[in-house]
Amino acid sequence: MPELPEVEVVRRGLERGVAGRTIERVEVHHARAVRRHTAGADDFTALLQGRAVLGAQRRGKYLWLPLDSGDALTGHLGMSGQLLVQPPEAPDQTHLRLRFTFTDGGRELRFVDQRTFGGLAVVAGGADLPGTIEHIARDPLDPLFDDEAFVAGLRRRHSGVKRALLDQTLVSGIGNIYADEALWRARLHGGRPTEAVTRPKARELLGHVRDVLGESLQQGGTSFDALYVSTEGVSGLFQRSLNTYGREGEPCGRCGAPIRREAFMGRSSYSCPRCQPRPRAPR
DNA sequence: ACCCACCCCTGGGCGC
DNA sequence: TGCGCCCAGGGGTGGG
Numbered sequence: 001m002p003e004l005p006e007v008e009v010v011r012r013g014l015e016r017g018v019a020g021r022t023i024e025r026v027e028v029h030h031a032r033a034v035r036r037h038t039a040g041a042d043d044f045t046a047l048l049q050g051r052a053v054l055g056a057q058r059r060g061k062y063l064w065l066p067l068d069s070g071d072a073l074t075g076h077l078g079m080s081g082q083l084l085v086q087p088p089e090a091p092d093q094t095h096l097r098l099r100f101t102f103t104d105g106g107r108e109l110r111f112v113d114q115r116t117f118g119g120l121a122v123v124a125g126g127a128d129l130p131g132t133i134e135h136i137a138r139d140p141l142d143p144l145f146d147d148e149a150f151v152a153g154l155r156r157r158h159s160g161v162k163r164a165l166l167d168q169t170l171v172s173g174i175g176n177i178y179a180d181e182a183l184w185r186a187r188l189h190g191g192r193p194t195e196a197v198t199r200p201k202a203r204e205l206l207g208h209v210r211d212v213l214g215e216s217l218q219q220g221g222t223s224f225d226a227l228y229v230s231t232e233g234v235s236g237l238f239q240r241s242l243n244t245y246g247r248e249g250e251p252c253g254r255c256g257a258p259i260r261r262e263a264f265m266g267r268s269s270y271s272c273p274r275c276q277p278r279p280r281a282p283r
Numbered sequence: 284a285c286c287c288a289c290c291c292c293t294g295g296g297c298g299c
Numbered sequence: 300t301g302c303g304c305c306c307a308g309g310g311g312t313g314g315g
Contacts, residue, residue, distance in 0.1 A: 002308030032291085032292085035291095061308095079293095079307070079308070079310095080292090080293080113292095113293095114292080114293055114294070115293050115309090116291080116292050117292065117309055157284085157285090158284070159286090163286090175308050175309075176309095177308050221308090223308095224307090227307095245308085265287085267306090268306085
């Protein structure tokens with residue numbers, strides 16, 4: 001599951017469901033799920049068994065569980081990953097990749113991932129901020145996010161606004177859905193050159209990003225289908241509030257013009273052709 | 284710096 | 300029914 005609201009929903013579920021518990025056993029059902037743990041699956045399990053989970057942290061779309069060893073169990077959900085907290089008797093999911101049982105004999109943690117773009121790894125000494133995640137910027141809901149640094153960084157770039165929003169080293173947590181939604185609110189086409197975005201407009205855009213992420217989080221995130229669920233298997237509701245994403249041909253909620261879809265970076269961008277006019281030389 | 288093409292996968296929907 | 304496309308909230312890499 002991809003973007004910040006959905007990942008934050010999962011983080012909260014992990015905080016409630018596994019923090020304070022001690023891992024008893026780890027089962028690797030699919031090697032790809034631990035491919036980022038370069039020392040291999042056996043090393044992965046050895047570093048986890050008997051370790052207590054101290055909490056659940058997030059940076060952008062990356063998650064990590066600090067352990068009492070000082071290491072961190074890091075994870076990224078990719079396009080279709082789920083971290084579920086399930087009773088041991090619950091039947092195995094079709095795409096169950098990893099299972100973690102706990103010494104208290106309670107609910108298991110399961111990593112389920114249809115497309116296997118996601119994965120977990122143990123990062124040595126990474127309890128505070130795993131080294132593999134250091135390159136990720138803070139997200140706009142992070143109290144330490146620096147608004148003015150974002151505004152300056154955006155305007156310093158030579159790129160398109162949407163590319164910049166999707167660049168996790170500039171600002172994290174934004175993916176295809178929330179980039180399109182924030183751009184619609186800001187009446188900006190994603191191809192607008194970043195240099196041409198005024199300081200006030202950049203601040204306004206950031207405000208819309210923050211709003212849309214926050215509103216979605218309150219709704220439990222966006223769930224078009226059963227792939228995007230909380231640790232309890234619950235779907236979010238924000239798809240009802242989307243203004244552009246996935247709504248090609250439907251009327252813009254502001255002006256009524258049919259929402260357009262354009263190819264972008266091998267995927268799709270949705271925007272209002274009237275509220276978000278294409279720049280002369282889109283990027 | 285930046286951009287692109289391409290890689291990693293599975294499955295659902297669609298046209299034929 | 301089945302096949303071949305296209306599409307999907309991710310990121311990383313290597314070459315230009």
